[in-house]
Amino acid sequence: MIAIPSSVSLTTGRGGLPVLQVNGPAARGEIYLHGATVTDWTPAGGSPVLWLGSASRFADDTAIRGGVPICFPWFGARAGHPGAPSHGFARLSEWSLVAAEDDGQDVTLRLRLTDDDQTRVSAWPHRFEAVYTVVFGSRLSLALQVTNLSDETVNFEEALHTYLEVRDIRAVEVSGLEGAAFHDRLAGPGPVRGEPGPVRFRSETDRTYLDTRARTAVHDAQAGRSVVISKDGSAATVVWNPWIDKALALSDFGDDDWTTMVCVEVCNVGDAAIQLAPGGSHTMAATFEVDPDPITRSTPR
Template identity: 55%
Template sequence: MTTLPASVRLDASGPLPMLHVDGPDGWAVISLHGAHVTAWGRHGQPPALWMSSLSRFTPDSAIRGGIPVCFPWFGPLADHPDAPRHGFARTALWTLDGAEGDGADVTVRLSLRDSDQTRSSAWPHPFEAVCTVVVGARLTVALEVTNTGDQPFRYEEALHTYLAVTDVTTTEVTGLEDVPYVDKTADGAERPGDPDALRLTGETDRIYPGALKPVMVVDAGGRWTQVTKRGSASTVVWNPWQDGARATADIDDDGWTSMLCVEAANVGPAAIELAPGERHTLSTTIETSVVPTVTTEV
């Protein structure tokens, strides 16, 4: 039995085992189902991650919102229409390996290894995946994958971060200026980079290959959210907009207005290839700041 610090509580009373983390500077909720961070925030600030009110917290479903772990493929798997979208990791039960606090941050480690089920899937390779979540004044999620077999393999991955925003139609995204992108809403058409900050005006599903800089999400409600990453060669920006939300069973009709996905990823040409014994780490860090409201006394 893993011994947990006082700042971490395991709740196994519901359909999914959940870890509740309460650190000095921040708090989080982590599901062992998918190694999924379902909520995070700094003390005294609103939650920074969006969660669908219709999300299914059941063992056979992916959780809609927070930070799903997409592995070992992203989106639908080519030539395997029955394979689960975004891979099997986000609906697998991960093992809690440990947790500790250092007086500022609380670190939780979870792991997933190949099994009879994964070896009989469309991606049959031996592997070990370790998800490390660091909860504090900022949130860091890292996915380390090791090839434990004797043959090389290739995989895609993403930390599918759903950010909470006041109104996506008035939200501005900076850090992707002049970066060409693949437009998934137009059958994968390649687009030149936009010179200005991104403002969404409709369904958006973009992959920015080669995007390495931090991305800043400027919320008209007064919060700034910075997304930085390591070990990632592509950034994904997604919002289903009105029609997409209505067509998705676990997003309420108006849910699209209050979320924006900015994802650290390695997908498509940026997929990772590992030789036997090699490992690779993808990480994303979320930091928020709230601009104080200035009032003038008369």
């Protein structure tokens, strides 16, 4: 049994699922052991940064729609395995809390997932250890370290499928991806030449931007803030909004929820998938910071 500081409580959350609630001096937060899904990060004096759908289901057999689900060890559908769950098994698994610390400013939680009887007969049957470090403070820092415990080289995809709350997606811009080529899942398999300006939303958007290593920023002028995203160990970025028709088709998505969210996902997917030799480790990290000026100060440099 690990020691838990007074700023952290382990309680029963929605759907009867265990949840860690954080009340630190710099932020409050929440992370479900189911999927190690962060569902809240609210900096002190601010408003919630992460989006949670009005129709999100909390059950041990489904992924939580919102917050930061972890996609691992594959992204999207698993080729050749039609019965495999979308985005892998990590977001459907119960993770174990292995450390909790409060340094008087930031609260750090560390969770762990390893292979078990179910994963060993899945579409990705390898031995592994995944350690997820979450730091709740004036910034939200996430780091996913995967270690290959098998005796063969493994390949995997990973994504921090971050849902960010916005006032109105039609007035939102994403900067930092200018000029980056991307795969448009709605248009076909080939890469599309990058665009000169920021990403704007006028219809369903489902893009994987390639070779993206700089910061990105989600500018929400109506909310008067930008969310700046820095990353390390990631070579791709997914930008997604389902728009009207897709939202209507998703059973765990409210009909109008598409207007108040955008996903900007730090990831290694497709051609950027990770290859690990036996005993090797890889860490993918993301840091989120709120800037109160949505136009001038948050533009990535």
